[in-house]
Amino acid sequence: MSDKIxxxxxxxxxxxxxxxxxxxxxxxxxxxxxxCKDKGVHIPYEIVDSIERKFDETGTSLDELxxxxxxxxxxxxxxxxxxxxxxxxxxFPLKQIVEQKLRVPVALLNDANAAALGEFWxxxxxxxxxxxFITVGTGVGGGIIVNGxxxxxxHSSGGEIGHIPVKSAEKRVCxxxxxxxxxxYGSASGMVKTMNQLAGTTLVSDTKELxxxxxxxxxxxxxxxxxxxxYLARALSGILNxxxxxxxxxxxxxxxxxxxxxxxxxxxxxxxxxxxxRDGLQVRRASLGNDAGVYGAAYQIIxxxxxxxx
Amino acid sequence: MSDKIxxxxxxxxxxxxxxxxxxxxxxxxxxxxxxCKDKGVHIPYEIVDSIERKFDETGTSLDELxxxxxxxxxxxxxxxxxxxxxxxxxxFPLKQIVEQKLRVPVALLNDANAAALGEFWxxxxxxxxxxxFITVGTGVGGGIIVNGxxxxxxHSSGGEIGHIPVKSAEKRVCxxxxxxxxxxYGSASGMVKTMNQLAGTTLVSDTKELxxxxxxxxxxxxxxxxxxxxYLARALSGILNxxxxxxxxxxxxxxxxxxxxxxxxxxxxxxxxxxxxRDGLQVRRASLGNDAGVYGAAYQIIxxxxxxxx
Numbered sequence: 001m002s003d004k005i006x007x008x009x010x011x012x013x014x015x016x017x018x019x020x021x022x023x024x025x026x027x028x029x030x031x032x033x034x035x036c037k038d039k040g041v042h043i044p045y046e047i048v049d050s051i052e053r054k055f056d057e058t059g060t061s062l063d064e065l066x067x068x069x070x071x072x073x074x075x076x077x078x079x080x081x082x083x084x085x086x087x088x089x090x091x092f093p094l095k096q097i098v099e100q101k102l103r104v105p106v107a108l109l110n111d112a113n114a115a116a117l118g119e120f121w122x123x124x125x126x127x128x129x130x131x132x133f134i135t136v137g138t139g140v141g142g143g144i145i146v147n148g149x150x151x152x153x154x155h156s157s158g159g160e161i162g163h164i165p166v167k168s169a170e171k172r173v174c175x176x177x178x179x180x181x182x183x184x185y186g187s188a189s190g191m192v193k194t195m196n197q198l199a200g201t202t203l204v205s206d207t208k209e210l211x212x213x214x215x216x217x218x219x220x221x222x223x224x225x226x227x228x229x230x231y232l233a234r235a236l237s238g239i240l241n242x243x244x245x246x247x248x249x250x251x252x253x254x255x256x257x258x259x260x261x262x263x264x265x266x267x268x269x270x271x272x273x274x275x276x277x278r279d280g281l282q283v284r285r286a287s288l289g290n291d292a293g294v295y296g297a298a299y300q301i302i303x304x305x306x307x308x309x310x
Numbered sequence: 311m312s313d314k315i316x317x318x319x320x321x322x323x324x325x326x327x328x329x330x331x332x333x334x335x336x337x338x339x340x341x342x343x344x345x346c347k348d349k350g351v352h353i354p355y356e357i358v359d360s361i362e363r364k365f366d367e368t369g370t371s372l373d374e375l376x377x378x379x380x381x382x383x384x385x386x387x388x389x390x391x392x393x394x395x396x397x398x399x400x401x402f403p404l405k406q407i408v409e410q411k412l413r414v415p416v417a418l419l420n421d422a423n424a425a426a427l428g429e430f431w432x433x434x435x436x437x438x439x440x441x442x443f444i445t446v447g448t449g450v451g452g453g454i455i456v457n458g459x460x461x462x463x464x465h466s467s468g469g470e471i472g473h474i475p476v477k478s479a480e481k482r483v484c485x486x487x488x489x490x491x492x493x494x495y496g497s498a499s500g501m502v503k504t505m506n507q508l509a510g511t512t513l514v515s516d517t518k519e520l521x522x523x524x525x526x527x528x529x530x531x532x533x534x535x536x537x538x539x540x541y542l543a544r545a546l547s548g549i550l551n552x553x554x555x556x557x558x559x560x561x562x563x564x565x566x567x568x569x570x571x572x573x574x575x576x577x578x579x580x581x582x583x584x585x586x587x588r589d590g591l592q593v594r595r596a597s598l599g600n601d602a603g604v605y606g607a608a609y610q611i612i613x614x615x616x617x618x619x620x
Contacts, residue, residue: 075586130461130464144552146457147456147459149457151440151553151554152554153553153555153587154555154556154587154590155554155586155587155590157551157584158552159554160554160586160587161551163584164547165544165581165582177585178585237474237475238471238548238549238552241467241470241471241473241474242452242470242474242549243454243552244461244462244464244465244468244470245463245464246464271475272488274467274473275486276466276470277465277467277470279465280465281464
């Protein structure tokens with residue numbers, strides 16, 4: 001019987017893999033380094049090798065494998081990775097190579113979308129259909145789930161909420177080329193920049209240090225948190241007032257500050273979200289951490305396999 | 311054979327009705343006044359009467375009617391109208407009454423969502439699946455279509471894009487109770503307010519007058535247009551960067567100013583929309599005008615009827 005699924009999450013430094021059964025139980029989790037040499041051409045073969053070796057080690061036949069889901073740091077469409085700058089990929093046939101080597105269906109998805117699906121699938125006690133997921137870390141990303149399905153978008157850019165424009169007296173240029181995207185202010189690096197600007201000197205180098213200063217009441221750190229939260233809450237309210245989802249899930253490195261970050265964000269949302277939407281909205285911190293991506297990748301291929309006639 | 315469909319669009323002063331065949335061709339359009347007496351209890355019966363009379367007049371048997379879609383100025387769920395302040399309705403059983411009287415399935419939808427579906431169905435030459443619709447008139451409303459379906463939302467407030475928060479030095483209180491919603495600035499009344507504030511006197515009483523002044527180069531009118539467009543473009547970019555749809559459709563009274571309004575809005579969007587999304591995005595003016603609602607209401611019931619086993 002073939003009921004094994006592999007979820008893969010490709011990051012800039014490591015590739016996470018996990019072996020699931022079709023009911024979603026994980027039996028193995030492991031990772032390999034990301035080999036970006038030669039514009040990333042070795043990556044698909046190293047993923048295949050690693051999967052073959054893991055099946056071999058555990059005495060499982062590859063015939064039991066029924067599909068693979070892969071989360072990628074860049075936009076994807078149904079057939080290929082459109083771009084993954086950190087890996088050196090441009091219209092890269094990841095899906096085709098892995099499918100050819102392992103002879104099972106492969107589903108591609110963007111990494112933030114994979115994390116959103118993971119949280120949707122395994123992160124919450126209830127079975128919800130509509131959630132908005134935001135990840136606040138080095139950058140700001142997101143995943144939008146409507147009716148149980150990820151919104152990948154017409155140009156594979158659904159959930160690019162880090163690029164929502166914000167209004168600021170400053171001008172920060174975003175990596176995308178636009179001015180004053182949410183990511184320039186709401187991300188970890190944006191917060192550090194705001195903090196050091198307010199202090200007039202390099203007081204902190206990461207958000208961990210910044211939150212330590214928030215705890216002891218440093219006025220620059222508190223002001224930075226207030227300003228950052230306001231940017232995030234305004235942008236999120238725009239999304240919530242558009243989609244009226246059941247739940248908002250907040251993940252990413254900055255969310256690890258816990259209630260120090262989540263509580264003021266919830267308060268700011270109270271102010272901006274449409275009253276009818278606000279009243280029943282659940283806001284929670286992501287619960288799968290770094291594993292969210294492999295869960296979501298596995299979920300995606302499980303859902304696709306359900307639609308393939310046996 | 312029963313293949314006739316009725317689309318209804320209930321407004322504050324009149325109720326529009328149209329008779330369709332199941333392929334979407336309109337054979338009759340008419341309207342009746344909205345009778346708000348006695349908290350709107352007469353409305354469902356007057357709709358039923360008017361439909362019966364129209365069938366009678368045209369010598370068509372009511373057996374040919376297979377379903378009715380009704381757009382309502384307020385939030386609805388699958389079974390009832392949750393609220394329609396202008397009509398006096400609160401948890402009102404519109405669907406039940408009309409179904410009982412005419413013995414055909416009735417579908418309810420919010421009026422802005424109905425307009426969005428109408429534009430989606432008949433407004434564009436191509437068959438699109440994902441569109442964002444905004445209506446800029448007395449208020450600002452919208453409808454979000456993902457995968458061919460309206461996003462009604464978990465609290466029946468999907469598409470409430472008039473309540474996206476905007477950043478302003480002013481404080482305008484919105485009807486919803488929040489401060490500085492998009493509608494306070496981006497609507498026709500918001501524009502008129504901004505204009506008269508800038509001019510320091512009541513120069514205009516509606517947007518028609520305002521656009522006349524824009525045409526002749528009045529500096530207050532031009533500044534009002536710039537400011538308003540900026541608010542709208544920022545909020546819309548937030549939506550577009552979240553959903554990456556195929557098309558943005560702009561309707562409502564203010565859109566009747568045509569290129570005077572649409573062109574600067576397109577230009578402002580260029581500045582704020584994520585480059586990958588911007589490049590293939592279609593932006594167009596709504597093409598069905600006041601008929602969009604009856605089209606969308608008819609479409610909704612046609613889609614529902616398809617799912618009912620014969």
